Amino acid sequence: MTDISVGLDPRATLLHVDDLHVEFRTRDGVAKAVNGASFYLNPGETLAILGESGCGKSVTAQAVMGILDSPPGHVTGGRVLYRGVDLLQLAEKDRRQFRANRIAMIFQDALSALNPVYTVGFQLAELFRKHRGMSRAAAKVKAIELLDQVRIPAAKERINDYPHQFSGGMRQRVMIAMALALDPEVLIADEPTTALDVTVQAQIMGLLAELQHQRNMGLILITHDMGVVADVADRISVMYAGKIVEEAPVYDIYARPAHPYTKALLESIPRLDHKGRELNVIRGLPPSLTDIPQGCAFHPRCGYARDICRMDQEPPAYQIAAHRIARCHFIREVLGV
Amino acid sequence: MSDVSDLVLDARGLVKHFPITQGIVFKSKIGAVRAVDGVDLQLRRGETLGIVGESGCGKSTLAKLLVGLEKPTSGEITVRGENMVRLSGPALRRARRNIQMVMQDPYTSLNPRMTVGDIIGEPYAIHPDAVPRSGRERAVQELLDLVGLNPDHINRYPHQFSGGQRQRIGIARALALRPEIIVCDEPVSALDVSIQAQVINLLERLQRELGLSYIFIAHDLSVVRHISDRVAVMYLGKIVETGHHKAIYEQPTHPYTQALLSAVPVPDPRLRGHRDHIVLEGDVPSPANPPSGCRFRTRCWKAQPYCADHEPLLQVRQRAPHPSACHYAEIRDVLHRY
Ligand SMILES: Nc1ncnc2c1ncn2[C@@H]1O[C@H](COP(=O)(O)OP(=O)(O)O)[C@@H](O)[C@H]1O
Ligand SMILES: Nc1ncnc2c1ncn2[C@@H]1O[C@H](COP(=O)(O)OP(=O)(O)O)[C@@H](O)[C@H]1O
Ligand code: SF4
Ligand code: SF4
Ligand SMILES: [Mg+2]
Ligand SMILES: [Mg+2]
Numbered sequence: 065m066t067d068i069s070v071g072l073d074p075r076a077t078l079l080h081v082d083d084l085h086v087e088f089r090t091r092d093g094v095a096k097a098v099n100g101a102s103f104y105l106n107p108g109e110t111l112a113i114l115g116e117s118g119c120g121k122s123v124t125a126q127a128v129m130g131i132l133d134s135p136p137g138h139v140t141g142g143r144v145l146y147r148g149v150d151l152l153q154l155a156e157k158d159r160r161q162f163r164a165n166r167i168a169m170i171f172q173d174a175l176s177a178l179n180p181v182y183t184v185g186f187q188l189a190e191l192f193r194k195h196r197g198m199s200r201a202a203a204k205v206k207a208i209e210l211l212d213q214v215r216i217p218a219a220k221e222r223i224n225d226y227p228h229q230f231s232g233g234m235r236q237r238v239m240i241a242m243a244l245a246l247d248p249e250v251l252i253a254d255e256p257t258t259a260l261d262v263t264v265q266a267q268i269m270g271l272l273a274e275l276q277h278q279r280n281m282g283l284i285l286i287t288h289d290m291g292v293v294a295d296v297a298d299r300i301s302v303m304y305a306g307k308i309v310e311e312a313p314v315y316d317i318y319a320r321p322a323h324p325y326t327k328a329l330l331e332s333i334p335r336l337d338h339k340g341r342e343l344n345v346i347r348g349l350p351p352s353l354t355d356i357p358q359g360c361a362f363h364p365r366c367g368y369a370r371d372i373c374r375m376d377q378e379p380p381a382y383q384i385a386a387h388r389i390a391r392c393h394f395i396r397e398v399l400g401v
Numbered sequence: 402m403s404d405v406s407d408l409v410l411d412a413r414g415l416v417k418h419f420p421i422t423q424g425i426v427f428k429s430k431i432g433a434v435r436a437v438d439g440v441d442l443q444l445r446r447g448e449t450l451g452i453v454g455e456s457g458c459g460k461s462t463l464a465k466l467l468v469g470l471e472k473p474t475s476g477e478i479t480v481r482g483e484n485m486v487r488l489s490g491p492a493l494r495r496a497r498r499n500i501q502m503v504m505q506d507p508y509t510s511l512n513p514r515m516t517v518g519d520i521i522g523e524p525y526a527i528h529p530d531a532v533p534r535s536g537r538e539r540a541v542q543e544l545l546d547l548v549g550l551n552p553d554h555i556n557r558y559p560h561q562f563s564g565g566q567r568q569r570i571g572i573a574r575a576l577a578l579r580p581e582i583i584v585c586d587e588p589v590s591a592l593d594v595s596i597q598a599q600v601i602n603l604l605e606r607l608q609r610e611l612g613l614s615y616i617f618i619a620h621d622l623s624v625v626r627h628i629s630d631r632v633a634v635m636y637l638g639k640i641v642e643t644g645h646h647k648a649i650y651e652q653p654t655h656p657y658t659q660a661l662l663s664a665v666p667v668p669d670p671r672l673r674g675h676r677d678h679i680v681l682e683g684d685v686p687s688p689a690n691p692p693s694g695c696r697f698r699t700r701c702w703k704a705q706p707y708c709a710d711h712e713p714l715l716q717v718r719q720r721a722p723h724p725s726a727c728h729y730a731e732i733r734d735v736l737h738r739y
Contacts, residue, residue: 116593116594116595117593231684232684233684234684261455261456261620261685262455262620262622262661262664262665263455263660263661263664263681264684265664266663266664266678266680266681267680267681269666270680288593288594289666290594290668291623291665291666291667291668292666293668294666294667294668294669294670294672294673295666295667295670295673297670314670315670315671318668318669318670318671319671328595329594329595330668332594332595332597332598333594333597333598333623333668334601334623334624334626334627334628335623335626335627335667335668336622336623336626336650336662336665336667336736337650337667337669337672337736337737339626339627339646339647340627342602342605343598343601343602343627344598345595345598345599345602346595346598349563349565349596350593350595
């Protein structure tokens with residue numbers, strides 16, 4: 065572990081993903097899943113990556129983690145800078161070190177992330193034995209401590225249970241414990257509560273927030289749920305067809321979205337706290353990633369679109385304010401200024 | 402709205418227990434999953450009744466009972482004055498025409514080997530008298546048009562359609578027999594938000610144009626509020642609170658409804674830290690072995706010893722202006738406490 069730390073620059077941004085490109089080369093053609101995604105993350109901060117299914121959120125996370133399904137997936141460009149070190153340039157054995165120790169990830173489906181044939185206690189203790197060189201007894205104590213921290217009742221007994229013996233919510237807690245075991249500085253949570261009921265979702269989001277706060281950990285929350293985002297995010301990156309089309313602090317984006325897609329999304333969701341009128345509809349469908357429209361990828365669905373949007377040149381990322389970016393030719397019109 | 406003649410559906414005391422058996426050759430019943438355990442509901446013409454509750458609380462089983470896909474263990478379902486539970490044969494088939502279902506998953510609920518025309522026209526094969534054979538293609542094309550699909554796509558297969566379009570196909574099929582009632586079981590849960598809005602608007606338009614009544618089941622409380630006139634909240638096979646949407650969302654009286662509402666994230670960051678958060682401990686108990694007395698008591702922060710051996714009835718109470726199944730029901734506005 066010490067050798068990879070050498071190149072790390074403690075003054076550099078915790079995580080900076082710069083112009084990331086990922087393709088899937090399959091028989092059906094080349095799917096351009098990520099097309100120049102850029103974002104950054106600071107310690108203690110929560111960045112939400114928001115987008116509809118298929119827009120490239122999970123693939124982005126997999127590329128950052130170095131767990132892309134490859135082939136068919138290939139990173140074709142960009143950098144993933146962790147404290148200034150480009151992870152994409154590291155040898156696989158160094159990346160593996162990063163995965164457990166520096167950047168960890170949790171998923172929607174905890175069962176597939178846990179090994180079904182080992183007890184939860186064994187899997188946790190293994191992490192401490194392998195990466196921290198702990199004795200069996202010490203590792204077991206740590207495992208219990210960790211399960212306690214994620215509020216698994218009767219942790220002492222439950223370490224002997226297998227993953228399938230836990231309920232959905234409890235399993236999610238076990239997975240969080242596994243991810244946090246080696247004190248990562250970055251946690252990527254890919255739709256961590258999408259499969260859960262709201263009361264359990266609230267428990268898990270509360271737990272994540274608390275653990276993040278205690279550890280001053282950077283959290284990337286990948287989700288399609290604009291309610292969850294409003295509750296927990298500091299900043300939001302809205303993704304469409306493999307690109308971040310808008311990036312903004314959470315209060316700004318909900319109060320005044322600058323990109324037509326963000327605006328349309330916010331107007332299309334029903335509200336809990338009042339009975340609204342007819343929902344605004346975004347016409348059509350998200351594009352196929354093997355055939356992304358030229359110009360602005362959103363133009364076939366956009367109410368603001370004009371000829372320039374259909375041209376070759378895609379809209380550049382305009383800086384609207386500090387920390388606010390949107391990729392649209394008509395930002396002023398959308399903002400109403 | 403209060404006229405009895407407006408009542409299109411009246412279900413009383415619905416119960417569905419699934420036996421739990423042991424042994425392979427000599428099966429013996431060792432218990433029962435009490436999926437639906439005494440539900441009453443009424444639906445009026447042109448009205449939408451929303452049903453919310455967490456997974457496993459019995460929503461889908463209730464839906465299947467209402468459309469006759471499952472036989473109730475006990476209870477009555479009266480549609481237009483006829484008790485569906487007692488009917489059989491042709492009489493049952495005729496009565497069922499009036500109440501159709503739209504399922505959740507647009508990917509698995511459509512037969513991949515059938516054309517869209519055959520899928521939507523399938524009800525005509527079961528009810529040949531509904532539309533004469535010669536008029537069926539026309540009828541299917543009209544249905545496609547009605548739900549916003551291209552009538553020329555009648556010979557395409559489900560995989561050639563997106564998720565939202567498949568849900569439209571499911572809706573067209575449900576409309577084929579011109580029912581008065583449609584039971585929608587999580588019809589938009591599998592869809593992306595931008596597509597969800599399209600389907601919700603379609604359902605609302607069809608209701609206006611055709612005078613349909615909906616039972617709209619979903620776990621998403623925001624969607625249910627948007628579309629419902631009245632709402633019923635389910636927990637472990639029972640309705641725990643029911644009333645006008647405004648009553649349920651703004652004056653909830655049952656601790657479970659209050660917890661559920663307080664847990665739903667609202668897409669407005671300004672409310673952060675200003676909302677009433679009720680965090681429930683633990684998970685929902687198994688419907689095979691529900692707690693005695695009040696079923697919610699194992700997770701209820703207001704539970705008293707009395708709750709363990711007295712089951713609360715769903716009724717109007719001193720501090721609960723609409724029916725609530727809690728001994729200590731009391732209004733608490735969890736959404737608007739800023
Ligand atoms: N294993 C894979 N093989 C081929 N294509 C893939 C694979 N994983 C993802 N893709 C492609 O990448 C696109 C983006 O997927 P993903 O990142 O999972 O979307 P989401 O935003 O829903 O997480 C998909 O639409 C698909 O075309
Ligand atoms: N055919 C069946 N046999 C046995 N148990 C069932 C069957 N269908 C549903 N159940 C059980 O009944 C309960 C209610 O299920 P369901 O009606 O699907 O709930 P919901 O739709 O609210 O998630 C669950 O515990 C479920 O496992
Ligand atoms: S660039 Fe044009 S098409 Fe794209 S979002 Fe802006 S207005 Fe719409
Ligand atoms: S009856 Fe008792 S346990 Fe049940 S909801 Fe009311 S207070 Fe809670
Ligand atoms: Mg994903
Ligand atoms: Mg269901």
